[in-house]
Structure formats: structure tokens, C-alpha cells
Amino acid sequence: MPAVIKLVTSDAQLGQLVRETGVHCSMVSAEALSILAQPGAAQPDVVIVDLRGQAGIPPALALMKRNHPATGALLVATKLDPALMLEAMRAGVNECVTEPVSVSDMQMAIKRLVGNLAPAVQGDTFAFVGAKGGVGATTVAVNTATALARAEPGSTLMVDLNVACGDAAVFLGAEPRFSVMDALENVQRLDRAFFTGLVVRTKSGLDLLGASGRPVTGNFDTARIRTLLDFCSGVNRFTVLDVPRSDTVALDSLDSATKIFLVVNQELATVRTAARMAATLRQRYGQSRLHLVLTRTDRRAEIGHEDVERTVGVEIAHTFPSDYRLALQAMNKGRPLVLDGQHELSKAFTAFVRDLAGVRAPVLKAEKVRVAGIFGRLAPRKA
Numbered sequence: 001m002p003a004v005i006k007l008v009t010s011d012a013q014l015g016q017l018v019r020e021t022g023v024h025c026s027m028v029s030a031e032a033l034s035i036l037a038q039p040g041a042a043q044p045d046v047v048i049v050d051l052r053g054q055a056g057i058p059p060a061l062a063l064m065k066r067n068h069p070a071t072g073a074l075l076v077a078t079k080l081d082p083a084l085m086l087e088a089m090r091a092g093v094n095e096c097v098t099e100p101v102s103v104s105d106m107q108m109a110i111k112r113l114v115g116n117l118a119p120a121v122q123g124d125t126f127a128f129v130g131a132k133g134g135v136g137a138t139t140v141a142v143n144t145a146t147a148l149a150r151a152e153p154g155s156t157l158m159v160d161l162n163v164a165c166g167d168a169a170v171f172l173g174a175e176p177r178f179s180v181m182d183a184l185e186n187v188q189r190l191d192r193a194f195f196t197g198l199v200v201r202t203k204s205g206l207d208l209l210g211a212s213g214r215p216v217t218g219n220f221d222t223a224r225i226r227t228l229l230d231f232c233s234g235v236n237r238f239t240v241l242d243v244p245r246s247d248t249v250a251l252d253s254l255d256s257a258t259k260i261f262l263v264v265n266q267e268l269a270t271v272r273t274a275a276r277m278a279a280t281l282r283q284r285y286g287q288s289r290l291h292l293v294l295t296r297t298d299r300r301a302e303i304g305h306e307d308v309e310r311t312v313g314v315e316i317a318h319t320f321p322s323d324y325r326l327a328l329q330a331m332n333k334g335r336p337l338v339l340d341g342q343h344e345l346s347k348a349f350t351a352f353v354r355d356l357a358g359v360r361a362p363v364l365k366a367e368k369v370r371v372a373g374i375f376g377r378l379a380p381r382k383a
């Protein structure tokens with residue numbers, strides 16, 4: 001779990017700066033500090049107190065340190081003069097950063113306090129980006145996520161980063177009440193309890209943070225998306241991202257991704273775009289994190305596998321055969337095709353996930369397609 005930080009300040013900019021260090025930080029009032037100081041009060045890992053413009057160290061901080069010596073105390077001060085230093089030491093303060101406060105100063109101070117709390121192993125995040133519209137990226141992301149969730153129940157979260165018009169929920173037969181937009185609008189409130197309320201558990205056991213049905217209201221910058229994705233990888237064994245290829249902010253926020261998969265087919269336009277996207281992603285995240293998957297493969301296509309690899313400059317990690325009927329039926333049913341394991345395409349997803357995470361999804365019996373059911377799914381359910 002990432003460190004949990006309470007920040008006593010009314011300065012939103014300071015809040016943003018602390019979150020940029022990658023921790024979960026909620027801003028609280030001075031009264032909240034008095035509550036935290038009570039014996040028996042649940043403790044965060046660190047309390048940061050913004051002293052700028054304050055007369056001195058609040059007595060509640062000293063009380064908190066007496067009652068909860070293990071809680072880290074960090075001060076933000078205009079400058080650290082000898083009188084303040086003495087007062088801070090008496091109060092049991094562990095760290096102090098002074099103006100001008102930088103993200104790296106803050107990060108180092110927090111790290112000194114919570115270094116041992118960082119999880120030895122963060123969850124893996126797998127991001128999927130289509131090189132061209134309709135290439136089959138969501139199909140790959142949804143089936144990968146479903147296979148991971150089937151193999152290790154409760155292990156996997158799928159995040160649809162197509163904030164306003166993503167369709168992962170349709171593929172999964174889910175009708176989420178809350179969305180990735182709610183999460184991004186409330187990154188400062190992210191904790192396990194709040195987050196659990198936002199995600200929906202789909203029929204296969206996969207958790208989904210879906211796209212929103214309402215128009216995008218927020219201006220979601222990279223810091224917000226990164227904070228959300230860091231949180232996700234801190235609480236899930238696997239996080240699978242469906243990333244919109246034309247959203248430069250989302251594409252620039254994938255720092256927590258263990259692997260980034262560019263999804264391509266054997267069409268000239270796709271391969272050329274993939275080469276451009278690969279160059280940008282390689283520069284941003286490094287070659288080792290960048291991978292290529294080829295979907296809707298066609299043995300008779302003029303553009304062969306080697307041509308794709310040579311043009312894009314990345315080896316193909318996996319191929320998925322073409323089966324339009326099966327892919328379409330699965331989407332119409334809202335039941336990922338990897339669940340019905342006897343088809344070549346389903347087997348390809350199972351094999352992919354085995355290579356990716358060393359896990360094997362159990363194969364289920366195919367469900368008969370009930371075409372009549374599709375009409376009920378055409379319009380979203382009224383909330």
C-alpha cells in the first residue's frame with residue numbers, strides 16, 4: 001500500500017505538490033489534528049503540518065506524537081530558525097522542509113519517514129493502446145483482464161481511461177454507477193473505502209472502473225491520472241488499462257505501467273501510425289516497457305509479421321487470430337470470449353496471460369448465445 005498522509009493545510013497547491021510525490025494525501029483541518037491526537041485514533045503514516053503563516057507548532061501535534069510516537073510528523077515552514085528547531089524537537093517532529101518547497105524535497109522527507117512501509121512488490125499494471133481506431137485494443141484489454149481475474153480471483157482491476165466514451169463496460173456486461181471521472185475528480189479522497197465504492201465487480205470477478213456516461217467536466221492533468229494509477233497499482237495485484245490512443249495526457253501518465261502494449265493489425269495505416277507511436281512511447285518510457293501485440297492476424301496479408309516488427313521497431317510479443325463473429329458475439333453478450341475457452345482466439349488470450357503473469361485462467365463451458373438478450377442491452381439501464 002502507498003503511504004497514507006494527512007496534510008494540515010488550506011493550501012491546495014501544497015496538497016497537489018504532496019500528491020505529486022506519489023503518496024495518498026488528504027487535506028485536513030487543524031481540528032482534525034486534535035482528533036488524530038486522541039489516544040486510540042486511527043493513524044496515517046505521516047502527518048504534515050503547514051506552519052507557514054502560523055504562530056508556532058500546534059499543541060495538538062505534540063500531543064499526537066506523545067500518544068502515537070510511530071506516526072511521522074513533518075513540518076512545512078517558511079524557514080527553520082533555532083527557536084523553531086528547538087520547539088519542533090520538543091514536540092517530537094521528525095522532519096522539516098522549508099520554502100521554496102519542491103516535490104523532490106518533499107519526496108525525500110516522506111521517504112525517510114515511510115521508507116520501510118513501501119510495498120516490496122507493487123502490483124503490475126498492463127496498458128493497452130490501439131495504434132488505430134477499431135484495431136481491437138479494447139477486446140485485447142478486456143479479455144486479458146478477465147483471464148487474470150479468473151486465474152486469481154479478486155486480483156484484477158480494469159480501468160477504462162477513455163474517460164467520456166469508453167466501452168469496456170459494454171464488453172463486460174456491466175453498468176457501472178460511478179466512473180473513472182469520479183475517481184479523477186476526487187483523487188485527493190482516494191482510499192480503499194472510497195475506491196471500493198467506485199468500482200463495480202463484473203460477472204467474471206473482474207473489478208471495473210468504467211468510463212463515464214456524462215460529458216467530461218474536469219481538466220484531467222497527468223498528475224491526477226498518475227495519482228489514480230499509482231493508487232490502483234498499490235491496491236491490486238494486476239491493473240489493466242484501456243488507454244485512448246489520441247489522448248496525449250493519458251499517454252503521458254503511464255509511469256506506473258509495468259508493460260505498455262501497442263495493439264496493431266496488418267494494415268498499412270495502422271503499422272505506420274504504430275511506428276510513430278512506438279517512437280514517442282519508447283522515448284517516454286523506454287524500450288523495455290514497450291511491447292507489441294498483433295491482433296486479427298491474417299496469414300495471407302501482404303504485410304507480414306516481420307514487416308510489422310521491422311517498421312515499428314518492436315518484436316511482436318503475441319498474436320491473436322481473427323474471429324470477427326466470435327468477437328462480436330462476445331461483445332453483444334457482454335461476456336468476454338476468453339471465458340469460453342475452446343476457440344482459437346480464446347486460447348490465444350489464455351496463453352497470452354500465462355506468458356504475461358504466469359497464471360492460468362480456468363476454462364468454462366461455452367454459454368449459448370441468447371440473441372434476444374441483446375435488445376435489452378441496446379440502451380443503458382436507467383439509474
Ligand SMILES: Nc1ncnc2c1ncn2[C@@H]1O[C@H](COP(=O)(O)OP(=O)(O)OP(=O)(O)O)[C@@H](O)[C@H]1O
Nearest residue numbers: 130133134135136137138139296322323324327328
Ligand atoms: N481478434 C479479432 N478478430 C475479429 N474481430 C475482432 C477481433 N478483435 C476485435 N474485433 C472486432 O473489432 C471491432 C473493434 O474492436 P475493439 O472495440 O476492441 O477495438 P478498439 O481498438 O478498442 O476500438 P476503438 O478505437 O473504438 O477504441 C469490434 O467489432 C470487435 O468485435
Ligand SMILES: [Mg+2]
Nearest residue numbers: 137138139167
Ligand atoms: Mg476501444
